[in-house]
Amino acid sequence: MLVFFVCTTFVVFFGQIVIAQSNYNLSTQGKQNVQLIVSSDFVVTMNEAQPVITNGAIAIKDGKIVAVDTQDKIMASYRAKRTLPGKDMVLMPGLVNGHSHSAMVLFRGLADDLALEDWLQNYIFPAEAKFVDENFVRVGEQLACWEMIRGGTTTFVDMYFKSDVAAKVVDECGLRAIITGSSIDFPSPGFKGWDDAFAASVDFVKRWKDKNPRITPAIAPHAPYTVSPEHLVQAIRAARHYDVPLTIHLAETQTEVRDIQQRYNATPVQHLENLGFLDPRVFAAHVVWPNSSEIALLAKRGVGVIHNPDSNLKLASGFAPIPAMLKAGIKIGLGTDGAASNNVLDMWNAIRLTALIHKGTTLDPTAVPAKTVLRMATLGGAEALGLSDKIGAIKVGLQADLIQVHLKEPHLLPLYDVISHLVYAADAQDVDTVIVNGQVLMHKREMLTVDLERIRREASSIAENIKAEFRPSN
């Protein structure tokens, strides 16, 4: 008891160096060897029973969390090759970005404040047709991964083209991702139409299924209004056959709802239900305009929903009924969408927007409170993606996907409530350290797996060509 007491006191008063010291002093007393110990003033766990551990630490072995406790207890029981200190830090699960088209960062700021048709038909579609090739996806994906690591995202969903290239970049940079090639009923980069696009996405699933513990391949029919009922059925059958997730854009705009109603005499979610499409392997992006029976249906079928507030507002799609969906018990995560409609892959913006806008639409300041939003950005996203047996919380047995957020900038002073600060005050640039699968990808904001100067140079070079075509006057 005395040893524990002394150790605790030292930790509180002198921080990390003394932790290492106490670790060293006690290292002969039968401690278990682990790969990494991470300490922090606060550990935000996402476990209801103990949401915040003060002066906490976790031990990591083989990429997994093997112990979560107070610093003194962890130090008394484990010996690590490396210990990350956590003075003035919060340790929490890495953020889960449930919807993105990552390589589109190369179109960031190319076209804003335009009517949807103008934006799509005169900028995005022609730019994709002309510029999206393997090199574009490689460089775009690298830039996106760099940005996401800097902002504390540890898992993301990538729905785009050239999936093998994207998977290789994700493998190299150390992030975790669900990767899928978007399949659509009209020509898209590299494809004539549905048949070859879908075949390629199934081939990708076959190649990558169970190949890399950090990469999950998936199926992604674009949306009910761009994919025929027959093709939607083909897609969900493939997802079930290969036992992989399926993601789709759903009920994003009022136009889509009217269009689907006219064509199929059903609203979008009901249309998918009529096709036998809805089940727990499906997670849908946006879902801005479900009616109340559709909300009940999504809950009943266990479909995940990814809320993308930045994109829904920028494209004027509207405000998703998140309070009603939460009440119905739907698994809800957050996403950034692609940078052409956001314009950043910044989960902290999505967190803050989610905590704010639904108070505005309901005129209820207690709507969607901070801890609910933080759960959506981590465990809720993991549940929606079908990954909550691996990630989303700080819990023994889960993968060590973690971030440390430092509390030193003035906008995080003073401190009454760490959850409040994470939701209402923190920025992407407050993230100090990022760990995925036990591997440190960023520490003290130094990037460890990404070649910044090469990406910067190659991204600028691609952008110069796009600029010459689309913004010649610049």
Next chain:
Amino acid sequence: MLVFFVCTTFVVFFGQIVIAQSNYNLSTQGKQNVQLIVSSDFVVTMNEAQPVITNGAIAIKDGKIVAVDTQDKIMASYRAKRTLPGKDMVLMPGLVNGHSHSAMVLFRGLADDLALEDWLQNYIFPAEAKFVDENFVRVGEQLACWEMIRGGTTTFVDMYFKSDVAAKVVDECGLRAIITGSSIDFPSPGFKGWDDAFAASVDFVKRWKDKNPRITPAIAPHAPYTVSPEHLVQAIRAARHYDVPLTIHLAETQTEVRDIQQRYNATPVQHLENLGFLDPRVFAAHVVWPNSSEIALLAKRGVGVIHNPDSNLKLASGFAPIPAMLKAGIKIGLGTDGAASNNVLDMWNAIRLTALIHKGTTLDPTAVPAKTVLRMATLGGAEALGLSDKIGAIKVGLQADLIQVHLKEPHLLPLYDVISHLVYAADAQDVDTVIVNGQVLMHKREMLTVDLERIRREASSIAENIKAEFRPSN
């Protein structure tokens, strides 16, 4: 011509070092001596005629802008004691935060996600009654100024208590502010009621009027629902008599509208009009619920409006009708409100929210475009505050209140449109350098006028006492 040509070429290819070099080489050729030259890859001016100057620079003398041009032309005509380089930088007017209760940063995160009455009656009012004294305002104001400088705010409006203390802090840290003591018809920190609070605020105006070029004292009756018609008239008469601005909370909630309607048989803006209160020296915070004739009235009377989107959403006040107010030609600026209802004094959040939420409420993706929002955050705010003859743009004759924003982080790559990046992608932590009245307050994110460690220590000490009273379980 040859000299100019060589100089330009060097600037474009090699940046700042060569600029200094060319400056040195030509220093004997009859150049005008200035205090400071600031260069940047892009200068965003807020002048319609030339909104963005590529490879631009400005010359500063006696705290004022004396020249704005391309780098080669500035370097050919001016010689400075100090030159700030601007590779990968945007130079723009400093941000104008049109509404805050700055020292309330010491309550940041104390109480969130609560019903308005619970929040006010059980946390904010009792915490203010017990803890707001001169030391609280000194430390809180210092922390607020530190946070605002870090985020590129160069002018702010402070409506709180202990105005002399606030003014001293602003004087010392180098920011520009309109400072005013809030006067209200019931007891407030240090005051029994309206009479002594208002007398103190008038005394402050007398003491500080024309005393410091960076500090403008003002009058601030709290709101139509907390100040009687007689006292409102007293306030506007004093503002006119001493020729100072007047600011007030106005039409913030639907409850206020109903309350004023019941008591005075008029909606809030009409109520002020009936009292002869409205004129161009008045700027009103919030204005979430004006009807269309009130919007026309605000435009007609030249009243400024400060939009506080973060606070309006967090407190569930609603969405201010900014598109309609812009259309009516009202002078509109942006504000953060106090940190108890935001929770950060971060103008970049306010900028991004303003660009997003009104697209959502109107379902129009062209509503409130990026350049309109950036104008609101700078020149629009200056106009609303009655300071546009001094600040808000980069223009010869205006004060040198400027910021440099660096474009090196991945969320600002690649670059097609600098205005888009500033509105939709940049964060407070992208601000590199802050200059007010020609004085550099932050450079390369190093704070030059604020004692960080002392503020951190004193803020924590005050917060410990507040925590013991209001969150004893923490």
